[in-house]
Amino acid sequence: xxxxxxxxxxxxxxxxxxxxxxxxxxxxxxxxxxxxxxxxxxxxxxxxxxxxxxxxxxxxxxxxxxxxxxxxxxxxxxxxxxxxxxxxxxxxxxxxxxxxxxxxxxxxxxxxxxxxxxxxxxxxxxxxxxxxxxxxxxxxxxxxxxxxxxxxxxxxxxxxxxxxxxxxxxxxxxxxxxxxxxxxxxxxxxxxxxxxxxxxxxxxxxxxxxxxxxxxxxxxxxxxxxxxxxxxxxxxxxxxxxxxxxxxxxxxxxxxxxxxxxxxxxxxxxxxxxxxxxxxxxxxxxxxxxxxxxxxxxxxxxxxxxxxxxxxxxxxxxxxxxxxxxxxxxxxxxxxxxxxxxxxxxxxxxxxxxxxxxxxxxxxxxxxxxxxxxxxxxxxxxxxxxxxxxxxxxxxxxxxxxxxxxxxxxxxxxxxxxxxxxxxxxxxxxxxxxxxxxxxxxxxxxxxxxxxxxxxxxxxxxxxxxxxxxxxxxxxxxxxxxxxxxxxxxxxxxxxxxxxxxxxxxxxxxxxxxxxxxxxxxxxxxxxxxxxxxxxxxxxxxxxxxxxxxxxxxxxxxxxxxxxxxxxxxxxxxxxxxxxxxxxxxxxx
Numbered sequence: 001x002x003x004x005x006x007x008x009x010x011x012x013x014x015x016x017x018x019x020x021x022x023x024x025x026x027x028x029x030x031x032x033x034x035x036x037x038x039x040x041x042x043x044x045x046x047x048x049x050x051x052x053x054x055x056x057x058x059x060x061x062x063x064x065x066x067x068x069x070x071x072x073x074x075x076x077x078x079x080x081x082x083x084x085x086x087x088x089x090x091x092x093x094x095x096x097x098x099x100x101x102x103x104x105x106x107x108x109x110x111x112x113x114x115x116x117x118x119x120x121x122x123x124x125x126x127x128x129x130x131x132x133x134x135x136x137x138x139x140x141x142x143x144x145x146x147x148x149x150x151x152x153x154x155x156x157x158x159x160x161x162x163x164x165x166x167x168x169x170x171x172x173x174x175x176x177x178x179x180x181x182x183x184x185x186x187x188x189x190x191x192x193x194x195x196x197x198x199x200x201x202x203x204x205x206x207x208x209x210x211x212x213x214x215x216x217x218x219x220x221x222x223x224x225x226x227x228x229x230x231x232x233x234x235x236x237x238x239x240x241x242x243x244x245x246x247x248x249x250x251x252x253x254x255x256x257x258x259x260x261x262x263x264x265x266x267x268x269x270x271x272x273x274x275x276x277x278x279x280x281x282x283x284x285x286x287x288x289x290x291x292x293x294x295x296x297x298x299x300x301x302x303x304x305x306x307x308x309x310x311x312x313x314x315x316x317x318x319x320x321x322x323x324x325x326x327x328x329x330x331x332x333x334x335x336x337x338x339x340x341x342x343x344x345x346x347x348x349x350x351x352x353x354x355x356x357x358x359x360x361x362x363x364x365x366x367x368x369x370x371x372x373x374x375x376x377x378x379x380x381x382x383x384x385x386x387x388x389x390x391x392x393x394x395x396x397x398x399x400x401x402x403x404x405x406x407x408x409x410x411x412x413x414x415x416x417x418x419x420x421x422x423x424x425x426x427x428x429x430x431x432x433x434x435x436x437x438x439x440x441x442x443x444x445x446x447x448x449x450x451x452x453x454x455x456x457x458x459x460x461x462x463x464x465x466x467x468x469x470x471x472x473x474x475x476x477x478x479x480x481x482x483x484x485x486x487x488x489x490x491x492x493x494x495x496x497x498x499x500x501x502x503x504x505x506x507x508x509x510x511x512x513x514x515x516x517x518x519x520x521x522x523x524x525x526x527x528x529x530x531x532x533x534x535x536x537x538x539x540x541x542x543x544x545x546x547x548x549x550x551x552x553x554x555x556x557x558x559x560x561x562x563x564x565x566x567x568x569x570x571x572x573x574x575x576x577x578x579x580x581x582x583x584x585x586x587x588x589x
Contacts, residue, residue, distance in 0.1 A: 006088040022081040032097035039079035046078040052088035100213030113213040117276040121186040124167040149178035190274040195541035198282030200365035201389045219264045224256040232285040240299045250292040275322035281331040281541040283339035335563035337381040344540025352557040356499035363505035377561040382483040387476040388428040397425035404430035429510040436515035482575035495523040504536040
């Protein structure tokens with residue numbers, strides 16, 4: 001017999017048969033019902049108001065959850081309600097899955113929050129003589145699990161904690177199978193994770209509320225490994241020459257990131273014990289150096305990695321100051337020098353399921369290029385150098401207050417600095433603007449030479465662009481330009497056939513499209529097709545921190561990506577030399 005279910009709050013009417021689970025019918029109706037605990041009746045996040053229809057007897061757990069949520073007796077858990085007749089219900093806003101924006105620039109990409117780490121408040125019954133269950137069994141029974149993994153140290157603390165709390169505890173579960181923490185009382189609101197971007201030049205750590213899916217705060221710093229080499233190749237060479245050097249590189253990055261975490265937590269009064277998960281996105285070399293994994297295989301042909309995908313690691317092995325059972329997930333590498341930062345960026349843009357032909361370009365120290373067609377993904381990398389981040393430039397600096405990030409010239413040269421502070425130096429976007437403007441007015445020739453053969457071009461009284469600076473940006477642009485040309489040529493694609501170009505990299509938000517195209521850094525296409533998506537590695541790390549499904553999807557789709565090595569193609573060197581001339585001729589891209 002068919003029954004009618006009216007969802008008044010959403011103006012929907014659906015049919016059901018006897019015994020159907022109300023939660024399933026709500027999901028079938030296209031409503032994002034929150035099923036935080038996977039329909040186990042533990043979280044109390046899927047309560048609906050029964051306006052018309054049967055009100056089944058509440059069990060003890062449901063009664064406790066109603067009291068916690070301060071709801072009337074007309075509410076029932078949709079995940080425990082079996083339909084026995086016609087119904088009319090309201091679904092409150094608190095029972096709808098929350099979404100968060102993981103990318104806020106270029107494209108708006110919402111994500112349903114379903115983190116691997118979840119916290120539950122439990123009121124357990126003390127063991128009695130007639131039923132002397134073990135302490136661990138009490139928790140397993142509450143979660144309707146035959147067994148749960150638990151750290152030995154945590155297991156040994158369990159009896160005392162239960163007695164002290166009166167058997168009222170909060171349990172943090174990892175992927176519904178492992179106990180990560182047991183805390184006295186209700187601490188469900190304190191559930192945090194860290195999204196971390198390990199860049200060759202810069203580091204970003206973002207504190208995320210795992211319950212709300214929101215960013216709490218962020219900390220940035222220079223990558224301290226730059227003391228051992230400004231680019232990936234120099235650091236690999238340093239590590240390759242002596243095993244002790246690998247330890248130095250690992251210690252350097254761990255100490256810097258740990259310091260960033262401590263400052264971030266202290267500033268926001270978050271206890272390290274309430275941070276349970278972290279996702280780390282870095283290129284292949286940075287991932288290896290962070291883990292202390294030998295980079296010998298990256299130093300010599302065929303330049304292969306030691307690992308591509310890893311399970312979640314104990315954060316204590318990396319000495320990070322979070323919960324002692326906390327997890328560290330390294331975003332999977334794709335192949336060779338195309339690493340986890342690109343995997344994270346592709347996930348952040350939802351590129352695997354987009355229709356059409358797209359380029360994904362990460363403009364960093366190591367420039368990565370991914371071409372997505374209807375049939376396949378193909379990826380490559382090219383050594384762009386650190387010029388895009390203001391490094392190796394005489395007046396260069398990171399995007400910090402006082403950095404010139406934008407330049408225009410009408411009657412005279414006008415400069416904009418970050419924070420409107422007095423000019424202290426030039427960051428990547430400012431350098432591109434200035435070089436493009438000086439090419440336009442003839443101060444710099446297309447060959448890159450300063451027209452009057454002077455050694456420098458004055459920008460302010462204290463800041464200048466030298467001939468060496470121009471050569472640095474010339475090499476960086478040529479690396480990206482020739483890489484794009486090669487990857488399009490393989491598929492016999494013209495730049496005009498691209499449906500879109502995603503530009504990743506922290507400095508992309510301030511990049512002037514016209515000036516980038518004038519230098520040849522970007523293919524000269526319709527500017528409307530270009531989207532700057534900012535730090536997509538961090539955005540992807542945030543997505544993987546908040547979504548178990550995102551982790552599964554990422555690990556699945558990176559296996560389908562083909563990799564090509566530009567170094568093995570004899571044409572690449574010719575393309576690169578040709579690309580050293582500024583501009584985008586039709587025969588170049």
